[in-house]
Amino acid sequence: MTDQVEHFVKNIKLAKLVLRLMNDPEQRIEPEINPTYPLGYRYPLAEEYLGRSAREQLEEMASVGLLEKEFFSKELGCPIDQSINLSLKRHCPDCDSTNIVREELIEHIPCGLVAPETEFKDGKCPKCGRELKKLGVDYLKQGQKYVCQNCQKNFQEPVEKAMCLRDKHSFLLDDAVEVNLYSYKVTKLLQEEINKALDQQKYMGDKIKELGFSVQSPGILKGKSGVAHDFFMVASSGGGFMKVNIIIELLGDTEIDKDEVLSLYAKATDANAQGVLLGAIPVLTAEAKAIAESYQIAYVEADELSGASEKMVRKFAELVETPEERITELFSPK
Ligand SMILES: [Zn+2]
Ligand SMILES: [Zn+2]
Ligand SMILES: [Zn+2]
Structure with a gap:
């Protein structure tokens, strides 16, 4: 595995975006012209997962061969900052x-x-x-x-002029620069990496089922607030008043900070979950660990997903108070 791919697989936000894309028949991220954005366009689907820097991250992935760029449209842009937010006017x-x-x-x-x-x-x-x-x-x-x-x-x-709405620069339309917009498509290389990730997801799901739970991945739980929360996996047992939901979440970043743990806690509380297991790829900050411990969030840390899944299954088994022999049996080769 190349360094970049490894980096990608550790980046759980990107992995989640790609998993979502795999279910899309086009497997493509398309731009949308949007004048409220400084450059005049955005990638709404990617932003859901990657935030406002989505475009830069897509470019980065394309530069290392994980995504393939495809021509989408040619726009006219400001020669200073390439923004396509232009006001066009005809002058005497x-x-x-x-x-x-x-x-x-x-x-x-x-x-x-x-x-x-x-x-x-x-x-x-x-x-x-x-x-x-x-x-x-x-x-x-x-x-x-x-x-x-x-x-x-x-x-x-008439003289045709454009004014950039971002920096107010006014210029002849003939001097506008061409701005190519691209859509991004999943490559074979990325697909292979994602398949490995899916194998890990399946591995975890299967082991947790062996412990007598039903598994939903991605798991969606409706909170008391009415908001539907989206988790990597939800393991459930029992029914009605006796129903137990355990949230299994993966977070990935260079270091997972306390805010991410607090936000997971808030979602889990709203969703009325009986337990939370967090897989951190690769590590939690000291502060984040302290928060996790005080809110009784079980966690494991691992360098990458494949390492995390076995640790998480083990931690899950402990969490649901599985006897030691049963845990050994769960991991012994059949
Ligand atoms: Zn401009
Ligand atoms: Zn006359
Ligand atoms: Zn005039």
Whole structure:
């Protein structure tokens, strides 16, 4: 396994995103144009798991071959920061006003006036007052042109400008840069790694079933608050008032801090779980461990998922007070 892949598998948030993608028929993360974002687009699905830096993380994964980039669309962007949040305007080439209208221009041959059709009220020339008689004889249509309401000049081509809504930089539309948007697709390499992760998930599920529990993974429990909480796995036994739910969660980061443990505790309490088992990949901070202990969250630490799963099954067995012989039997080769 290359370093990058190993790093990925340790990153549980990414792993969860990819597991979600595997269930998607397209297996693709697509961008969405969204003006509330500084660059003007975002990756909503990836953000659910990776937060606001989703785009950078997708790029990073693509650069190491875990995701494949596919062309999605070409947009125009600000030459300074590549934002596609642009305000487009047409300007008068003479005075730069944006107060321009597109009109049919009429040339009155006897007096030489060229003016918009709307100014020839009741078919009379606004300059000499004579009536327009016959098209091609005493007057001509010059076609659609722009007329500036500020300086009254008319012209064929307005100046097209864009203003970046992020840094307010204004530039000629011709000077806009091309910004390619990409979608990201799961590669074979990544799929293999995920299959290994799925094997671990199955391994854990099977062992916990052997201990007499039913297993849901991902496990969803509805909380007292009405919110449905999503966990890596939920092991249950009994039914009705006697039902016992044990939450099994995986968290991965360079170091799992106390906030992540507190948030897990809050979700577990809301979901009315009788026990919580946390697999930390690779480690918890000292503070996070203290919090876990004071809230009676059982935890194991492991360098990667494959190491974590056996430790977690063992810890689970202890948690549900499985006799020592039974634990030995559970792990003895059949
Ligand atoms: Zn800009
Ligand atoms: Zn003008
Ligand atoms: Zn006239």
